[in-house]
Amino acid sequence: LLPRVTALDENRKNELLNFLKTESNYGQCKGSMLQCLSGEKPDKTAVRFANFGAHLVSKGVPAHSLGILAKERAKFIYEPQAFTYANSPFLGNENAKITLVDFAEFKCTYCVALSPVLKKLVAESNGKVRLVFKHFPLKNHPGTFFSSKAAQAAHGQGKFWAMYDLLYANFNKQGMEDVLEYARVLGMDMERYKTDLENPKVEELIERDKMEGVRAKITGTPTLFINGKMYVLRHDEDFLKDLINEEAERLGLEPPYQDWVYTRQKR
Numbered sequence: 001l002l003p004r005v006t007a008l009d010e011n012r013k014n015e016l017l018n019f020l021k022t023e024s025n026y027g028q029c030k031g032s033m034l035q036c037l038s039g040e041k042p043d044k045t046a047v048r049f050a051n052f053g054a055h056l057v058s059k060g061v062p063a064h065s066l067g068i069l070a071k072e073r074a075k076f077i078y079e080p081q082a083f084t085y086a087n088s089p090f091l092g093n094e095n096a097k098i099t100l101v102d103f104a105e106f107k108c109t110y111c112v113a114l115s116p117v118l119k120k121l122v123a124e125s126n127g128k129v130r131l132v133f134k135h136f137p138l139k140n141h142p143g144t145f146f147s148s149k150a151a152q153a154a155h156g157q158g159k160f161w162a163m164y165d166l167l168y169a170n171f172n173k174q175g176m177e178d179v180l181e182y183a184r185v186l187g188m189d190m191e192r193y194k195t196d197l198e199n200p201k202v203e204e205l206i207e208r209d210k211m212e213g214v215r216a217k218i219t220g221t222p223t224l225f226i227n228g229k230m231y232v233l234r235h236d237e238d239f240l241k242d243l244i245n246e247e248a249e250r251l252g253l254e255p256p257y258q259d260w261v262y263t264r265q266k267r
Helices: 010-022 033-038 044-058 063-077 109-123 144-155 160-169 176-185 190-197 200-215 237-250
Strands: 098-104 129-135 223-226 229-231
Touching: 010 033, 010 044, 010 063, 033 044, 044 063, 044 237, 063 229, 063 237, 098 109, 098 237, 109 129, 109 160, 109 237, 129 144, 129 200, 144 160, 144 176, 144 190, 144 200, 160 176, 176 190, 223 237
Parallel strands: 098 129
Antiparallel strands: 098 223, 223 229
């Protein structure tokens, strides 16, 4: 059950075990992490946290600092935010039990960097995870609201993700002539696209997303939610996969990703 823990050298293993003795478990078992690992039926949450914690300790993270990780992951047992998904672009299985919501914009370098990680999470989830895009254009990024309109207008012709890719690939070329050229390249009905760019309903949807983000206390982009719960940890693939696996177990589902195999890809 604890391959990452047993792989540690003795000093790091003892450091981790001492931490687990004092840290409260946030799963179904009530007690310290170590107590919940030592019972006849070890608590799944404690097992997952111990293995992931051991992985971090093996990379030089001090065991005593894992309390911050536990505190943030424990927030996922609380009530989620409610979002509106009508007319929002998504990738993956529409009926997936785990929904990632990405509040992002098209003038954000961190959003560009996170995009392939999110797509990979969906692609490797065997239909268990979907990604929903929510617009959150920031006022201090000139032109970003228009870029959101360009992407959302493309959604009307089933081309949101293709336009999304082009906007991220051409970070500094998102003016009117640029997006019209992208629309032509994507084979869109140009008259319809031009009309949709000026359609008040497109602006209303972007404003709807922005207000939902404000109510959810978002302050920047990208901001992720996993089943309506804000994710504030690192945007590494391994951090995300492990927490998504934990969320799946909490829902009584088979985890979508292989356990205890970490990539340590950085944002």
